[in-house]
Amino acid sequence: MNKKKLVLIGNGMAGINTIEHILKLGNERYDITIFGSEPHPNYNRILLSSVLAGNAEMDDIILNNWNWYEENNIRLYAGHTVNRIDTENKLVYTDTGVCEPYDELIIATGSVPFILPLPGADREGVIAFRDIKDCETMMEAAKRYKKAVVIGGGLLGLEAAKGLLNLNMEVAVVHISDYLMERQLDSTGSEMLRAELERQGMKFLLSRQTEEILGDDRVTGLRFKDGTSVEADLVVMAVGIRPSVQLARASDIEVNRGIVVNDYMETNRPHVYAVGECAEHQGIVYGLVAPLYEQGAVLAKRLCGVETAPYKGSVISTKLKVSGVDVFSAGEFMDGPDTRSIRIHDEWNGVYKKVLVRNNRIIGGVLFGDTNESSRLFQWIRNRAEMTPKIHVSLLGLAAEGNGSGGADTVADLDNEEIICGCNGVSKGDIVSAIQEKGLTTVDEVKGCTGASRSCGGCKPLVTQLLGHALGDEFDSAGIQKEGICPCTPLTHDEVVAAIREKQLTHMREVMHVLEWNTEEGCSKCRPALNYYLGMVWPEAYADDRNSRFVNEKVHANIQKDGTYSVVPRMYGGVTSPEELRRIADVAEKYQVRMIKVTGGQRLDLLGVSKENLPQIWEELGMPSGYAYAKAVRTVKTCVGETFCRFGTQDSIQMGIDMEKKYERLNTPAKVKMAVSACPRNCAESGIKDLGIVGVDGGWEIFVGGNGGVNLRKGDLLCKVKTREEVLDITGAYLQYYRETGQYGERTSEWVERMGLEHIKRVVVDDKEGRKLLLQRIDIALAQLVDPWEEIVRDAGIRETMFEEIKASSL
Numbered sequence: 001m002n003k004k005k006l007v008l009i010g011n012g013m014a015g016i017n018t019i020e021h022i023l024k025l026g027n028e029r030y031d032i033t034i035f036g037s038e039p040h041p042n043y044n045r046i047l048l049s050s051v052l053a054g055n056a057e058m059d060d061i062i063l064n065n066w067n068w069y070e071e072n073n074i075r076l077y078a079g080h081t082v083n084r085i086d087t088e089n090k091l092v093y094t095d096t097g098v099c100e101p102y103d104e105l106i107i108a109t110g111s112v113p114f115i116l117p118l119p120g121a122d123r124e125g126v127i128a129f130r131d132i133k134d135c136e137t138m139m140e141a142a143k144r145y146k147k148a149v150v151i152g153g154g155l156l157g158l159e160a161a162k163g164l165l166n167l168n169m170e171v172a173v174v175h176i177s178d179y180l181m182e183r184q185l186d187s188t189g190s191e192m193l194r195a196e197l198e199r200q201g202m203k204f205l206l207s208r209q210t211e212e213i214l215g216d217d218r219v220t221g222l223r224f225k226d227g228t229s230v231e232a233d234l235v236v237m238a239v240g241i242r243p244s245v246q247l248a249r250a251s252d253i254e255v256n257r258g259i260v261v262n263d264y265m266e267t268n269r270p271h272v273y274a275v276g277e278c279a280e281h282q283g284i285v286y287g288l289v290a291p292l293y294e295q296g297a298v299l300a301k302r303l304c305g306v307e308t309a310p311y312k313g314s315v316i317s318t319k320l321k322v323s324g325v326d327v328f329s330a331g332e333f334m335d336g337p338d339t340r341s342i343r344i345h346d347e348w349n350g351v352y353k354k355v356l357v358r359n360n361r362i363i364g365g366v367l368f369g370d371t372n373e374s375s376r377l378f379q380w381i382r383n384r385a386e387m388t389p390k391i392h393v394s395l396l397g398l399a400a401e402g403n404g405s406g407g408a409d410t411v412a413d414l415d416n417e418e419i420i421c422g423c424n425g426v427s428k429g430d431i432v433s434a435i436q437e438k439g440l441t442t443v444d445e446v447k448g449c450t451g452a453s454r455s456c457g458g459c460k461p462l463v464t465q466l467l468g469h470a471l472g473d474e475f476d477s478a479g480i481q482k483e484g485i486c487p488c489t490p491l492t493h494d495e496v497v498a499a500i501r502e503k504q505l506t507h508m509r510e511v512m513h514v515l516e517w518n519t520e521e522g523c524s525k526c527r528p529a530l531n532y533y534l535g536m537v538w539p540e541a542y543a544d545d546r547n548s549r550f551v552n553e554k555v556h557a558n559i560q561k562d563g564t565y566s567v568v569p570r571m572y573g574g575v576t577s578p579e580e581l582r583r584i585a586d587v588a589e590k591y592q593v594r595m596i597k598v599t600g601g602q603r604l605d606l607l608g609v610s611k612e613n614l615p616q617i618w619e620e621l622g623m624p625s626g627y628a629y630a631k632a633v634r635t636v637k638t639c640v641g642e643t644f645c646r647f648g649t650q651d652s653i654q655m656g657i658d659m660e661k662k663y664e665r666l667n668t669p670a671k672v673k674m675a676v677s678a679c680p681r682n683c684a685e686s687g688i689k690d691l692g693i694v695g696v697d698g699g700w701e702i703f704v705g706g707n708g709g710v711n712l713r714k715g716d717l718l719c720k721v722k723t724r725e726e727v728l729d730i731t732g733a734y735l736q737y738y739r740e741t742g743q744y745g746e747r748t749s750e751w752v753e754r755m756g757l758e759h760i761k762r763v764v765v766d767d768k769e770g771r772k773l774l775l776q777r778i779d780i781a782l783a784q785l786v787d788p789w790e791e792i793v794r795d796a797g798i799r800e801t802m803f804e805e806i807k808a809s810s811l
């Protein structure tokens, strides 16, 4: 059957959720192409608040990595914005010159933050909070500035403010109303929230309307309509969002506030659908994922020809994601002439519960301080349940139990239809049957299997309780805490490596089979990890599985946001020569390389190379790969050292070259950056490298576990040695020990903290016999390595396979 072309505009949460549903339905109909303005794979926007607050890393919030697109034969244009849709001829056009035909088109362009049209709103330091870039800007600003002001005391503003507090900024929230979260809370709940947030260090400027943003180039403060002002060197606007509809409007698709859709998410144009925050259904535009996912499920079925009930709108609930503050709100919460309420206000415990009733039906509620009952309350609200003496007693009973009620009894009491994960619409029954039928034992497995806890993560405690309830005596609470590699297995990284050694497992399939993976092929999380572990344990016998590597490692170059690649040849110790520079210049001219950039690792990066030209460029450069794309030893940065510098006490350049020549291409759990400085002035920044060497009088100091990236960490002094040979011995043993005990993806900065510096010292420095064995093992590993660029240039077979793969992949 000839496949139809399905095009999705918007690589965000709602659009990709729809595609996931289509894939689950068994996608035989469509060739899928996705356009996304952001240069990232699909990520969990909700958890940006957690990243900002320091409770998650950027890597943790990727929902579907680059490999997922490849594995599902999806062509992704990341960093491409669609700027025109021709609905007559069924074509979409991008700002990058791509034109793509479609048979069916989904618009999922989300929202844009509303920026108050104030004088000075374009000053540096005035931002919104919507995407990874904003989050990074805030994290950077927090390193240099002290005073942050957030405009808007809604969900987003308070989560941003809490994140900035955690980043050690002084934070004031400017709010237009006289109480916070007035769209979700009544005045009592809001007062309690304000008091708690003030206790945590937040300041509030309520009932203020900003008139002007002050400053020259960069913001210095805000002036309000009442004449008062506040100082600020960072301003975050969180005053609501607007559906992103310009594209649809310009393409003659009906737009009101959002893109108007019917109960099947169809727009007024044939074969064009809209889903997510950009869509308007029965006059409502939603701004939370739960309704957007409900829309996606209906649309996916519609597109796959599976019968579906129409989408009839959603009842929504919200939870604030600020640690130490439990707030839940759903349905109506403001008293009216025709409403009655049941209220529990326990000032001693800091708990407030309010349930609103109209015509004896439960129509809404607020929980503050104890949100354990939120699922049950939400269920009552969704069903417009009748207020009964039983529910009344149950509500009062909850008050008597006070803060922290819940636990096993709470989940045991829930009906099977009750929704545990509001974001993904997963019920207690769904989770319990998945646990029982598929033998799940961890939250991660439940997440992989049912989707519960995959979005805001607020339901994780309930999922954990359900596991305990469903497994009874078999429930291993310690086991629940351990992090499995991925949802395919409950085993941890360490357990898998131990089993590979003990059971002599030598192939990926064998590992999955013997260790009872619950998927046949594994997934994009476990396959690269297993490929690394098998290669590390069996360096001579194991044949690297290229297909299990991430796309950059497969093509030995870094993909850039515009779909081109970057080429970084190795320059040992950061030293080059006129001949090398000439070759680089010739190649750059011949292949019209867009930019040559000096990298932080002291090499030259050729940017904007088209994939077809990669092998010719490698050949004509005649230099080894710099491995700038791999989980491997990257660079050794050096200072000029004693040869040229007055302060130099050692030959840092030669030491750097020796180390780089010895360890180049070595696969490691995560990238490894090194540096050698010839005196403690540390011009090569040895103190923030995975391995940093510093020359001192009569020897060298070896620093480990440094990191100059997002999680800045100063390296620890491992030991001091006298000779070049000792440096190579200790660094070799250190690298091999990291290779053997590091978890795939774990940088040395995390590994050193996990293992403990003293322990590493004992193994690598004090235990001479052990060190010898580590060095023997690293030598075996190093002996297997060949330069991938040279191999591809030399071997037409490999080149062809790689090219087929590159062609098949749009990434």
Ligand SMILES: Cc1cc2nc3c(=O)[nH]c(=O)nc-3n(C[C@H](O)[C@H](O)[C@H](O)COP(=O)(O)OP(=O)(O)OC[C@H]3O[C@@H](n4cnc5c(N)ncnc54)[C@H](O)[C@@H]3O)c2cc1C
Binding pocket: 009, 010, 011, 012, 013, 014, 015, 016, 035, 036, 037, 038, 045, 046, 047, 048, 049, 080, 081, 082, 083, 108, 109, 110, 111, 129, 130, 131, 156, 244, 247, 275, 276, 277, 278, 286, 287, 288, 289, 290, 292, 319, 321, 423, 456
């Ligand atoms: C910090 C933060 C915390 C949040 N917390 C919660 C929460 O706790 N619970 C909750 O339910 N919701 C929360 N939300 C809201 C939730 O993230 C959104 O409702 C959801 O992401 C919307 O999904 P979407 O796919 O409609 O839009 P988006 O996720 O915004 O995706 C749209 C994508 O389309 C791209 N795009 C737009 N125009 C084009 C174009 N012309 N061409 C190509 N690409 C285009 C955009 O760049 C974007 O990547 C939060 C939002 C933020 C910012």
Ligand SMILES: NC(=O)c1ccc[n+]([C@@H]2O[C@H](COP(=O)([O-])OP(=O)(O)OC[C@H]3O[C@@H](n4cnc5c(N)ncnc54)[C@H](O)[C@@H]3O)[C@@H](O)[C@H]2O)c1
Binding pocket: 116, 151, 152, 153, 154, 155, 156, 157, 159, 174, 175, 176, 177, 181, 182, 183, 208, 209, 210, 238, 239, 240, 241, 286, 287, 288, 318, 319, 320, 321
């Ligand atoms: N935990 C969650 O569920 C969560 C977290 C973050 C974001 N979100 C979603 O992201 C979207 C954006 O969130 P949001 O908080 O920006 O939107 P919002 O519309 O919910 O809140 C904006 C707030 O800004 C206030 N405001 C408006 N104009 C103002 C002004 N001139 N000065 C001061 N305050 C002003 C409003 O009174 C309102 O309380 C929403 O859809 C929200 O639901 C949800």
Ligand code: SF4
Binding pocket: 639, 640, 641, 642, 645, 646, 647, 648, 649, 652, 677, 678, 679, 680, 681, 682, 683, 684
């Ligand atoms: S680290 Fe010391 S020796 Fe090296 S360049 Fe700087 S000052 Fe000179």
Ligand code: FES
Binding pocket: 420, 421, 422, 423, 424, 452, 453, 454, 455, 456, 457, 458, 459, 460
């Ligand atoms: S409630 Fe948000 S992920 Fe489950």
